Amino acid sequence: MNEELDSQLSAMFDDELPPAECELLARRLSRDEQLKARWGRYAVVGAVIRAERGVRLNAPLAGRVSAVLLTEPSLAAQSAPRSARRGGVRWWQPVAAGGLAASVAAVSILWLRAQLPPGTPAAAALASAQPAGPRLSGAGVVPASVTGAAAPGDRYVVPRIRPGAVLVPSTELANYVVAHSMFSSPVARRNLLSAFMTSEPAAAAAEELQDDVKSAAH
Amino acid sequence: MSADASDLSLVRRVQRGDKGAFDALVLKYQHKLVKLVMRYVRNPAEAEDIAQEAFIKAYRALPQFRGDSAFYTWLYRIAINTAKNAVVSRDRSPIEYNIDASSDESYDMHGRMKDSETPEGLVLTDEIRSTVNAAIDALPEDLRTAIVLRELEGLSYEEIAAAMDCPVGTVRSRIFRAREAIDRRLREVFEGGLGRAEELG
Numbered sequence: 001m002n003e004e005l006d007s008q009l010s011a012m013f014d015d016e017l018p019p020a021e022c023e024l025l026a027r028r029l030s031r032d033e034q035l036k037a038r039w040g041r042y043a044v045v046g047a048v049i050r051a052e053r054g055v056r057l058n059a060p061l062a063g064r065v066s067a068v069l070l071t072e073p074s075l076a077a078q079s080a081p082r083s084a085r086r087g088g089v090r091w092w093q094p095v096a097a098g099g100l101a102a103s104v105a106a107v108s109i110l111w112l113r114a115q116l117p118p119g120t121p122a123a124a125a126l127a128s129a130q131p132a133g134p135r136l137s138g139a140g141v142v143p144a145s146v147t148g149a150a151a152p153g154d155r156y157v158v159p160r161i162r163p164g165a166v167l168v169p170s171t172e173l174a175n176y177v178v179a180h181s182m183f184s185s186p187v188a189r190r191n192l193l194s195a196f197m198t199s200e201p202a203a204a205a206a207e208e209l210q211d212d213v214k215s216a217a218h
Numbered sequence: 219m220s221a222d223a224s225d226l227s228l229v230r231r232v233q234r235g236d237k238g239a240f241d242a243l244v245l246k247y248q249h250k251l252v253k254l255v256m257r258y259v260r261n262p263a264e265a266e267d268i269a270q271e272a273f274i275k276a277y278r279a280l281p282q283f284r285g286d287s288a289f290y291t292w293l294y295r296i297a298i299n300t301a302k303n304a305v306v307s308r309d310r311s312p313i314e315y316n317i318d319a320s321s322d323e324s325y326d327m328h329g330r331m332k333d334s335e336t337p338e339g340l341v342l343t344d345e346i347r348s349t350v351n352a353a354i355d356a357l358p359e360d361l362r363t364a365i366v367l368r369e370l371e372g373l374s375y376e377e378i379a380a381a382m383d384c385p386v387g388t389v390r391s392r393i394f395r396a397r398e399a400i401d402r403r404l405r406e407v408f409e410g411g412l413g414r415a416e417e418l419g
Binding site for chain 1: 224226227237238240242245246247266269277343365368369374375393394408
């Protein structure tokens with residue numbers, strides 16, 4: 001038997017071994033029957049010194065407990081279903097995550113619609129990608145009833161035409177959508193990306209046209 | 219040094235499904251627990267049964283043990299409750315007698331009566347006791363003082379170091395060497411004695 005190991009065992013028996021060493025030795029102690037027997041004899045020595053009379057020092061109590069526990073499921077096996085039950089209590093988490101994703105998608109689409117000029121393929125894609133649910137009236141959008149373009153009772157809205165609207169580059173929008181893709185639905189994401197791809201030449205043409213206009217003015 | 223780190227490391231292993239670590243806890247505390255239960259019941263065999271039940275209850279309740287108190291304190295409470303319930307269910311009054319070193323007379327009376335059903339067990343227990351005492355008597359004084367201060371007085375290594383005016387490392391070494399010297403002689407008795415017990419059983 002290793003003397004250093006026995007010295008550690010003695011210190012562990014007295015709760016005088018550092019916790020990190022206890023972890024390692026506890027692992028070995030639980031598997032090494034020789035070490036366990038020595039540990040048991042240390043307990044007997046203590047019982048004799050404390051004069052624990054009336055107590056049978058050779059009682060097979062540990063063996064009896066061990067035999068009973070053989071028929072018991074291990075605690076790790078018991079705790080698995082318990083943690084599963086605990087997981088069932090958190091049913092609201094996926095619902096909340098879905099709600100959050102839908103909110104982010106709705107805000108993103110409204111923001112993009114406010115930024116894009118109407119009539120472009122990207123704007124059309126955004127209009128089709130807007131999630132179902134109550135439509136919001138806010139900055140940059142006006143109710144259809146105000147414009148008179150829709151029949152009474154219709155609830156959809158059309159974007160307000162803003163002459164000074166800043167055109168967000170398609171690449172930047174694509175990066176934005178990709179970065180937030182985990183919060184948007186696959187259909188909306190696919191629609192947006194395909195819209196960016198198809199609108200790329202149109203945006204480039206618009207930029208060329210603007211350059212042409214500027215150079216003509218000069 | 220965190221108190222109870224030793225027990226806690228074993229407890230954590232049991233909680234992760236290692237039943238072998240629970241054996242170590244039973245081996246460490248079985249005598250203390252039986253002695254505790256014997257405050258409530260007369261018969262040592264009955265005390266062992268109750269202690270066994272307490273250990274099994276503790277095992278089953280171990281997932282709820284968070285380590286806020288020492289393991290033995292927690293186990294102690296379980297054993298007391300188990301013993302009280304056993305006494306109530308058997309319609310007996312708890313008998314408050316505490317056998318200790320100073321009451322040899324009462325030990326002789328109760329102890330002999332309790333072990334009367336298993337004289338071989340009594341002989342073996344006496345043999346173990348006399349072997350350990352002889353081994354302790356044969357120890358050098360510094361080793362004997364260290365192990366007695368630890369086991370009888372329950373002093374920490376630091377307190378023993380202060381009492382013996384030596385470093386903590388020396389205390390650890392002395393206690394270990396004392397245990398080894400006793401264990402060398404005890405092992406012979408146990409190996410022979412336990413074999414006899416199996417034959418008798």
